[in-house]
Amino acid sequence: MPADWIYLASQSPRRRQLLDQLGVRHELLLPRPHEDAEALEAVRPGEAPGVYVRRVTRAKLAAAVVRRRELGLAEAPILCADTTVAIDRQILGKPADAEDACRMLALLAGREHRVLTAVALDHAGATTLQVSASRVRFEPLSRAQIERYVASGEPMGKAGAYAIQSQAGAWVVRIAGSYSGIMGLPLHETAALLRPCGWDL
Numbered sequence: 490m491p492a493d494w495i496y497l498a499s500q501s502p503r504r505r506q507l508l509d510q511l512g513v514r515h516e517l518l519l520p521r522p523h524e525d526a527e528a529l530e531a532v533r534p535g536e537a538p539g540v541y542v543r544r545v546t547r548a549k550l551a552a553a554v555v556r557r558r559e560l561g562l563a564e565a566p567i568l569c570a571d572t573t574v575a576i577d578r579q580i581l582g583k584p585a586d587a588e589d590a591c592r593m594l595a596l597l598a599g600r601e602h603r604v605l606t607a608v609a610l611d612h613a614g615a616t617t618l619q620v621s622a623s624r625v626r627f628e629p630l631s632r633a634q635i636e637r638y639v640a641s642g643e644p645m646g647k648a649g650a651y652a653i654q655s656q657a658g659a660w661v662v663r664i665a666g667s668y669s670g671i672m673g674l675p676l677h678e679t680a681a682l683l684r685p686c687g688w689d690l
């Protein structure tokens with residue numbers, strides 16, 4: 490019998506909202522309190538963005554599978570994702586502080602960068618994974634614009650120190666790819682993972 494709900498292993502309210510948009514019933518499966526997300530998300534020397542985003546997503550999924558077992562929860566499918574921003578050969582994760590956020594936004598200003606989101610599903614012990622890759626071009630930004638945005642607090646917790654769904658959307662000259670993928674959960678790829686499990690999306 491196909492599952493009629495899934496676990497979403499994510500603390501991101503954007504991912505919840507995007508999964509709601511697909512109409513997929515879900516429950517949250519959150520990591521153990523104090524689990525070391527920073528260690529999990531550390532970039533390895535020379536690691537390419539596509540390799541990084543897949544590795545981190547698989548690690549998040551593996552941790553969620555362990556968590557489901559530890560808590561003695563139902564064997565429903567688990568979905569998780571990771572978003573990363575890349576420019577040149579640099580991977581931009583979440584900013585450490587306001588200064589780091591200013592540095593990232595200055596790097597992105599007036600240029601094109603990539604946003605990669607990997608989404609993975611555990612279903613009946615098998616893992617499937619897809620990656621959405623988008624290109625985003627920002628208009629040039631002044632120091633004052635960057636500082637105002639950083640002072641709003643919006644960059645914290647966001648890969649690349651911005652959220653396309655916030656005021657920073659005004660800086661986006663063009664995107665090629667997936668708006669939902671940039672926000673954190675690519676709906677096309679997520680539907681492609683869920684269909685084989687019985688969802689009619």
Ligand SMILES: Cc1cn([C@H]2C[C@H](O)[C@@H](COP(=O)(O)OP(=O)(O)OP(=O)(O)O)O2)c(=O)[nH]c1=O
Pocket residue numbers: 498499500501503504549570571572573574583604646647648649651652653654671672673
């Ligand atoms: C580029 C961009 C990122 N983001 C967010 C999506 C993700 O929440 C965050 C990247 O961090 P992630 O590590 O992908 O996710 P997370 O730690 O927020 O949540 P979890 O691991 O529990 O699922 O950046 C936006 O909301 N809008 C954007 O335009």
